[in-house]
Amino acid sequence: MMRIGELATRTHVSVRALRYYEEHTLLTPDRTPSGQRHYPESAVARVHLIQQLYAAGLSSRTIRDLLPCVLDDQATPELLHRLTEQRNTLTAKLTALTTTRDTLDRVIANAEANLRTGEACGGGE
Structure with missing residues (x-):
């Protein structure tokens, strides 16, 4: 598990952008009892996928709808x-x-x- 700063560093995405992804339910961290965000290793690939989809011109809503299709074949x-x-x-x-x-x-x-x-x-x- 990694904290939001480490995820930001590893993906070259700002902490602000990661919080935006969370607000739009594109990324869902686990929370510690004190409220800190913790992300699994798989979050790195997910953030890269989100970035690619944004770069392709997709909206947050479309990406949110698309992620289960890409990740779970639905x-x-x-x-x-x-x-x-x-x-x-x-x-x-x-x-x-x-x-x-x-x-x-x-x-x-x-x-x-x-x-x-x-x-x-x-x-x-």
Whole structure:
């Protein structure tokens, strides 16, 4: 068992964020008689999973609903639908980011070619 500060250090997540996860029932510590939070070793992996799901754009509510599915293989048709929609949103964002990166690659390549030939990008005045 570890205290909240150790969990924060091991996961690189602030104590404030861990308390937020607790408030939203994403993370449930054991409590000592004096009220101190104690977390099992498995909390490290759970916090990393929560961070990944937040980074993917999922809300606290969706993550809360999703965790039993991920951890205990329990899913509902509604949750599956929500997750599919979220995946489709992520796919669209990835496509847009890839297009933007490809455009920047072309601009960089053209700018480098112009510098090699002595032509300045943007008018060269």
